Amino acid sequence: MNTIDRAGDEQRPDDGGRVGAQSATATFGAGEPLALDSGISLSPFTVAYETYGTLNADKSNVILICHALTLDQYAASAHPVTGKAGWWPYMVGPGRPIDTDRFFVICPNVVGGCMGTTGPRDLDPATGKPYGLEFPVITIGDMVRAQAMLLDRLGIGDIFCVVGGSMGGMQVLQWAAAYPDRVFSAIPIATAARHSAQNIAFHEVGRQAIMADPEWKQGAYLTEGTTPAKGLAVARMAAHITYLSETALHRKFGRNLQDRETVTYGFDADFQIESYLRHQGSTFVDRFDANSYLYLTRAMDYFDLADDFGGVLANAFRNTKARFCVVSFTSDWLFPTSDSRQIVHALNAVAANVSFVEIRTDKGHDAFLLDEPEMFATLRGFVDSAARTRGLGA
Amino acid sequence: MSHGNGYSTGRVDLDLIAQMIATGSRVLDVGCGDGELLELLTRKKNVDGRGVELSQEGVNACVARGLSVVQGDADTDLADYPDDAFDYVILSQTIQATRNPREVLRAMKRIGRHVVVSFPNFGHWRVRLQLLFSGRMPETPSLGHSWYDTPNIHLCTLLDFTSLCDELGLAIEDAVIVTGDTARRVSRPGTIANLIAGDAVFLLSRHDARAL
Numbered sequence: 001m002n003t004i005d006r007a008g009d010e011q012r013p014d015d016g017g018r019v020g021a022q023s024a025t026a027t028f029g030a031g032e033p034l035a036l037d038s039g040i041s042l043s044p045f046t047v048a049y050e051t052y053g054t055l056n057a058d059k060s061n062v063i064l065i066c067h068a069l070t071l072d073q074y075a076a077s078a079h080p081v082t083g084k085a086g087w088w089p090y091m092v093g094p095g096r097p098i099d100t101d102r103f104f105v106i107c108p109n110v111v112g113g114c115m116g117t118t119g120p121r122d123l124d125p126a127t128g129k130p131y132g133l134e135f136p137v138i139t140i141g142d143m144v145r146a147q148a149m150l151l152d153r154l155g156i157g158d159i160f161c162v163v164g165g166s167m168g169g170m171q172v173l174q175w176a177a178a179y180p181d182r183v184f185s186a187i188p189i190a191t192a193a194r195h196s197a198q199n200i201a202f203h204e205v206g207r208q209a210i211m212a213d214p215e216w217k218q219g220a221y222l223t224e225g226t227t228p229a230k231g232l233a234v235a236r237m238a239a240h241i242t243y244l245s246e247t248a249l250h251r252k253f254g255r256n257l258q259d260r261e262t263v264t265y266g267f268d269a270d271f272q273i274e275s276y277l278r279h280q281g282s283t284f285v286d287r288f289d290a291n292s293y294l295y296l297t298r299a300m301d302y303f304d305l306a307d308d309f310g311g312v313l314a315n316a317f318r319n320t321k322a323r324f325c326v327v328s329f330t331s332d333w334l335f336p337t338s339d340s341r342q343i344v345h346a347l348n349a350v351a352a353n354v355s356f357v358e359i360r361t362d363k364g365h366d367a368f369l370l371d372e373p374e375m376f377a378t379l380r381g382f383v384d385s386a387a388r389t390r391g392l393g394a
Numbered sequence: 395m396s397h398g399n400g401y402s403t404g405r406v407d408l409d410l411i412a413q414m415i416a417t418g419s420r421v422l423d424v425g426c427g428d429g430e431l432l433e434l435l436t437r438k439k440n441v442d443g444r445g446v447e448l449s450q451e452g453v454n455a456c457v458a459r460g461l462s463v464v465q466g467d468a469d470t471d472l473a474d475y476p477d478d479a480f481d482y483v484i485l486s487q488t489i490q491a492t493r494n495p496r497e498v499l500r501a502m503k504r505i506g507r508h509v510v511v512s513f514p515n516f517g518h519w520r521v522r523l524q525l526l527f528s529g530r531m532p533e534t535p536s537l538g539h540s541w542y543d544t545p546n547i548h549l550c551t552l553l554d555f556t557s558l559c560d561e562l563g564l565a566i567e568d569a570v571i572v573t574g575d576t577a578r579r580v581s582r583p584g585t586i587a588n589l590i591a592g593d594a595v596f597l598l599s600r601h602d603a604r605a606l
Contacts, residue, residue, distance in 0.1 A: 325457065344464055345474045351420070351442075355457050356464040357450065374450055381458025389460060 019052040019086075019093050019100045021077035025116060026153050034111065034146050040136040044125070047150045048116025049073050049108035052092065053100040059156050061392055063098055064147065065107040066164030066171035069296050070236075070288055072115040075107040076100065080115075081287045090371050097380040102392065103160065110171075111146045112138035112296050114289035121222055121289045131291075133219035138295050140167070140303045144174040148182075158182050160390055161383060165189035165368035166335065167296070170303050173316075173343065177305055180319040185386040187379060189327040190368045192339035193313050193346070194304035199334060202242050203297040206235030210290045219291050232290040233281030240280045245331040245364035249273060306346075313346035323353035323389075325382040327368070327375060330358060334365040355382060407512040407595050408434055410570050410577055411486060414510055414597045415439050419481035422446070422506060424468045424498070425488030429456035436461070444480075446471060469493045472501035480506040487593075489513050490546040499562055503600060509564060512595040515571075517551030517588040552588040559598055568597035 025048045028034065033043035050073040055061065065075050065088070072079070076086035076093055092098045098105060109117035112135070120135035127134070151159070162175045162183055169191025176186045210216055213231025217224040241249075253273040257263065260270065269275040309315035324347055328340035337358050347354040359375045361367045368375070387393070408431050415421060417439050423432050426445030429452075435441045445463035447453050456463035464471070468485070469492050483506030485498065490513055492498045502509045514537060515521075524532040531541040539546065550558075552571070559566060570577050571591035580587050583594065 323462065341471075341474065348444075348464075348474055348479070349476050351479065353462040354444075354464065355453070355462050356466070357453050357457075358465050360450065374454070377454050378457055381454055385458060385460030 019076045019105075020054065022051045023073075023077075024049055024051065026150050028149060028153075032149065034142065034149065036136055036142045037139040038137050042111070042118065042136060042142075045111065045118040045146070046116065046122075047108050047111070047118075047146055049106055049150065050075065050077055051107075052076050052105040053103050055104040055156075056392075059104075060158065060160060060390060061103045062151075062156050062159050062161075063103045063105045064151075064159050064162045064175075065092070065098070065105060066143075066147070066162065066168035066175075067107060067110065068164070068166040068168045069300065070239075070284070070293070071168075072113065073107045073109040073117075074115075076105070079287065082283070087369060090376060091379070097376050097383055098161075098163065099383075102387070106151075106154075108147055108150055110138075110143040110167075110296065110299075112143070112292060112299060114292040117146075119289065120219070120291035120295055130220075130222040132222065133291070135291070135295060137302075138299050140170045140174050140299055141178065141308075143299065144171050144178055147171070147175075148179060151182075158184055160392065161185045161187065161386065163187035163189070164191075166191055166365065167300050169335075170300065170305075173305055174303075176320050176322050176324070177309070177316040180317075180321060183320070183322040184390055185324070185382070186322045187325045187327065187382065188340075188343065189375075190329055190332050190335045190340075190365055191343075192303075192335050193306060193316070193343050195300050195302075196339070199242075200301045202239060202334075203301055205238050207294050207297060209234040209238065210294060213290075216290060219294075221290070227285070228290045229282075229285045232285050232288065232293060233278075235290075235293060236284040236288075237277040237281045240277060242334045243364055243366040245333065245362055247331060247362040248364050251362070252276075313342065314349035317347055317350050317352055320347075320350070320352055323382075323386055324355065325379065326354060326356040327378065328356075328358045329363070329365070329367040329372075330360050331362045332365040332367065406572055406575060406577060407486060407593055410572070410595045411435075411484060411510055411512060412438055414568055414595070415441060415482055417441075420444075420479070421482045421484060422475070422480045423484045423486065424472065424502065425485060425491075426456060426461075426463060427452050429459045429461045429463065431484070431486055432456065432461050432463075433459055468498050472498065472505060475501075475505045477504055478507065482506055482508045482510055484510040486510070486512045487514070490549045492548060495548050495550075496558060496562070499558065499564070503562060503564060503598075507599065508567070509598040510596065511555070511598065512593060513550070513555065514546075515552050515588065515591040515594055516549040517553060518592055519589045522589075552583045552591055552594055553585075555594070555596070556583060559596070563601045564598040565601050566596060567599050570595045 027046045033041035075088045094101045109115045112119045120131045124131045169188035172188040210231035213228035215226040216228035256272045258272045258275040263270045306313035328337040344356045357378045421441040421443045423445045432443040446466045453465045483502040521532040572593040
């Protein structure tokens with residue numbers, strides 16, 4: 001979910017090699033299957049992850065970053081396909097709110113993803129062919145369970161802080177609910193405890209675009225040697241609109257024409273916004289798997305945290321000892337402030353330690369990835385004070 | 395909602411409020427500003443504190459102090475808190491800036507077993523004389539806004555406040571009036587207190603509440 005992979009967009013700071021990036025994978029064999037919410041066991045499976053910074057002696061300085069729908073483990077290191085710098089440059093790095101000089105940051109690719117963690121484009125050991133639609137349906141709970149297994153493998157018990165935006169924020173909430181003893185602090189950003197009907201609707205449009213592409217081949221495009229590029233690009237274009245705001249679109253593009261003085265009386269990309277969306281669509285196809293897009297959007301659609309707790313969201317947080325910092329954005333209409341307030345309300349109901357800020361911005365849902373100084377001020381204060389309480393020093 | 399619209403010169407009311415709060419209790423500070431009072435209560439009274447604050451700067455300052463503060467509006471967001479969630483709900487130098495002080499007080503009574511309110515007294519003799527002799531809306535160094543741009547839209551006198559408490563079924567457990575730097579305890583503020591008090595701090599409880 002990033003607007004920042006567009007050429008000429010906001011200048012991104014690049015901390016280069018100073019974050020101490022390490023790429024790694026952890027493979028779980030037949031003896032350690034991932035027990036999915038669907039009842040299916042996924043085995044074997046691999047989790048690909050990046051780490052930044054250094055784990056301290058008592059393993060108490062771990063920050064877990066949960067990524068959003070179309071992002072990956074490359075939060076602060078270059079993307080291997082696009083070569084672009086990490087997707088959370090303002091948040092993660094030396095001296096940044098998630099300070100890689102002080103914390104050991106882990107960012108895993110989610111299960112069902114397509115950047116190294118097992119997903120639908122990997123080989124199904126039963127058939128020797130790519131899973132495609134044979135891949136089991138994944139939930140947010142499954143993603144978090146796989147992350148917990150990764151931390152177990154690394155010998156890490158507690159997480160000092162779990163943080164993420166959008167689908168990443170859903171994982172943060174799931175972490176707090178499923179592993180209340182392992183989470184010291186939690187930062188759910190621009191997210192919800194359940195996916196709204198409107199959001200499910202947008203996802204369905206995207207999925208139908210992919211499935212309508214004849215190249216999709218009922219999900220078997222890898223075996224058939226085709227690529228549903230058009231369908232995936234349209235899915236991305238539609239979704240991308242939801243990540244922005246009308247104000248931001250107007251400010252950036254207005255009704256400006258693309259490289260021409262007048263309209264062409266045709267269906268070429270006359271308007272800059274059309275050209276921009278087409279670019280978003282075509283570049284996305286290079287780095288993302290269409291079936292992964294189906295599975296991950298489904299995981300978000302299925303997310304309803306209260307549902308696992310008798311329909312009462314507060315019950316999800318009844319055992320939490322974590323301190324929370326919930327963040328929303330005024331112009332985010334995909335995950336509006338009311339979604340965040342529901343989370344805050346539930347946390348208040350169980351007397352949890354919760355802070356909440358609504359950041360004033362016109363950049364829409366994508367604001368969490370962009371340069372939002374107020375958000376960084378809030379999160380820096382939250383992380384630093386939590387670190388003091390945890391005895392992690394300044 | 396931030397502190398500092400009040401009539402007092404210092405923040406003597408913060409210490410007065412701290413004296414009214416039982417050690418180790420659960421406290422919600424509504425309009426907690428930069429968290430000065432919450433931090434004081436956490437340090438001195440070991441309270442489990444929460445805050446509500448309207449301004450971004452205030453929330454950021456609180457979060458940086460390690461306080462748990464929710465960005466929100468006293469007029470609308472107290473509805474989010476369950477009944478009896480706190481031992482004390484505090485409204486310090488904020489009631490005069492709320493849109494509906496009566497509903498705010500009613501919500502506080504529902505959420506907390508005790509309610510603490512501090513506010514500038516508009517019945518102070520200086521205020522009265524200003525209106526009498528100048529014929530203009532009173533302005534004082536601490537209520538230093540013109541009538542058209544003041545955030546203090548619901549100013550009241552001590553007597554106005556106590557009669558609202560009566561109406562809402564809030565019993566006065568303790569009341570302290572502040573004149574300059576002098577604080578004095580009054581059993582129930584009357585006509586004289588209403589003349590000399592610059593600020594007042596009230597500890598209220600439900601009529602039906604059992605003693606702590």
